[in-house]
Amino acid sequence: MTAAEPRKVLITGAGGFIGRALRKYFTERGVAHVAAVRELSPADAGAPECIALGDLAAADWDAPLSGIDTIVHLAGRVHVLRERGADATPYIVANVHVTRRLLEAAARAGVKRVVLASTVKVYGETTRPRRPMRAGDPARLRDAYAHSKAEAENVLWQICHANGIEGVVLRLPLVYGPGVKGNFLILLEAIAAGRRLPLAGVANRRSLVYVGNAVSAIEAALRTPALADETLPVADAESMSTPQLIQKIARGLGVRARLYHVPAPLLRAGAALFGQRGAAARLLDSLEVDATRFGELAQWTPPATLDEGLAATVAWWRLRHAL
Numbered sequence: 001m002t003a004a005e006p007r008k009v010l011i012t013g014a015g016g017f018i019g020r021a022l023r024k025y026f027t028e029r030g031v032a033h034v035a036a037v038r039e040l041s042p043a044d045a046g047a048p049e050c051i052a053l054g055d056l057a058a059a060d061w062d063a064p065l066s067g068i069d070t071i072v073h074l075a076g077r078v079h080v081l082r083e084r085g086a087d088a089t090p091y092i093v094a095n096v097h098v099t100r101r102l103l104e105a106a107a108r109a110g111v112k113r114v115v116l117a118s119t120v121k122v123y124g125e126t127t128r129p130r131r132p133m134r135a136g137d138p139a140r141l142r143d144a145y146a147h148s149k150a151e152a153e154n155v156l157w158q159i160c161h162a163n164g165i166e167g168v169v170l171r172l173p174l175v176y177g178p179g180v181k182g183n184f185l186i187l188l189e190a191i192a193a194g195r196r197l198p199l200a201g202v203a204n205r206r207s208l209v210y211v212g213n214a215v216s217a218i219e220a221a222l223r224t225p226a227l228a229d230e231t232l233p234v235a236d237a238e239s240m241s242t243p244q245l246i247q248k249i250a251r252g253l254g255v256r257a258r259l260y261h262v263p264a265p266l267l268r269a270g271a272a273l274f275g276q277r278g279a280a281a282r283l284l285d286s287l288e289v290d291a292t293r294f295g296e297l298a299q300w301t302p303p304a305t306l307d308e309g310l311a312a313t314v315a316w317w318r319l320r321h322a323l
Contacts, residue, residue: 006070006113006222009033012102013075014050015041017179018117018214022072023049025215036064036075056098061105070222071106071114073099076152078145078182091148099152100159107163113228115168115221116156120207120233121146122171126285132207132239134290135232153231166228168221173235173289177211177309178316183282188317191249191257198262202242204286207235210309213302220298227297233289238306242283248307252314 009026013019014035026033035050044050053059056075065071077094099116106114123133124140141147153169160167176184190197209217217234221227240248243259250257264284271280295301304312 007032008068008070009222010036010064010068010071012036012056012071012073012098013117015039015044016074017177017181018175018211018218019074020179021177021211022074022215022218025212025219029219031219034064034068057093057101059101061102062108065105065109065111068106068109069112071102071111072218072222073102073114073116073156076117077148088144088147091144092151095145095148095152096155100155103156103159103165106165107159111165113166113168113222114156114160115170115218116153117218118149118153118169118171118231119146120171120173120235120287120289122150122153123233123289125281125287127205127288128286132205132288132290133233135230135293160229168227168229169231170217170221170294171231171233171289172214173207173209173233173287175209175211175214177313180211180313183279184313187246188249188253188313191246192253192255192317192321194255194258196258196260197246198260198267199242199246199283200259200261202264202284204241204284205239205288206242206245207233207239207287207289207291208245208306208309209235210302210304210306210312212304212309212312216303217294217298217300220300224298224300227294230293230297232294232297233291234294235289235291236304236306236309237302239288240306248310249314252311253318 011019011022011033014023015037023035033049036053037044037050038054040052051064075098077091122139123137125142127133139150141150156167213236247257267284268280271277
């Protein structure tokens with residue numbers, strides 16, 4: 001048995017955005033898998049591969065790991081868009097404690113490889129112009145979420161190295177695609193509604209990853225021996241500025257991008273008044289990664305271009321809304 005030939009995969013967080021896409025990807029390709037969720041949705045009720053574990057921090061991981069040789073660990077608490085009074089405890093429980101209990105059970109079960117979905121926020125919140133973050137760059141942790149994901153990575157390496165398990169950490173930027181939620185959906189709906197956006201003068205660079213590219217990269221991480229013990233960023237081949245992204249989404253929707261110019265310092269000051277510094281930073285600052293090393297080691301290129309990923313996302317949105 002080698003990493004190139006996974007027999008059966010456990011997906012944690014299988015009810016989430018990436019998890020559902022990965023389940024579909026595996027089903028279409030005949031990859032045997034178990035989909036672990038907190039609770040069954042109506043769509044999950046008839047899926048024999050789907051199991052509900054309740055509170056993952058208290059779950060018994062031994063039974064779901066029976067017969068499993070590889071794990072894709074997607075479960076965790078994502079970044080919450082609140083800046084004041086943030087409590088680190090929920091992040092520690094969901095991202096660190098759950099990872100530790102899962103990996104301890106994986107060691108008992110004889111699992112061969114674990115792929116952990118992490119975040120580019122471990123590298124920091126911003127990048128310098130023309131200097132994307134890349135594999136091997138040091139951590140620059142800025143909030144409780146990033147700290148918890150970095151600690152989850154540390155837990156992975158401690159347990160994997162002590163038990164002969166191959167680990168792979170994929171640090172992902174913002175993931176978009178059909179079914180997207182959060183900031184990307186808010187921006188898409190603002191563009192569709194014809195709202196005027198004061199972002200014409202923004203000259204940043206942001207990396208994104210289409211969900212179809214993300215699941216393809218995860219599959220490559222499961223099967224590629226050369227990726228063992230690597231921590232690598234994964235992203236679409238292209239990055240772009242916020243105004244470019246808005247213009248591309250608008251073209252896909254068939255509407256005009258209503259951009260106008262407000263100096264960035266004024267935007268930041270206004271955001272600060274309303275406790276939205278983080279939201280402003282995600283629109284104004286650069287956060288770009290270089291995924292070249294993952295592509296070289298995995299002999300992988302993103303199957304979808306950024307334009308194709310955006311087209312699929314807009315098509316999904318248009319099916320559910322009347323412009």
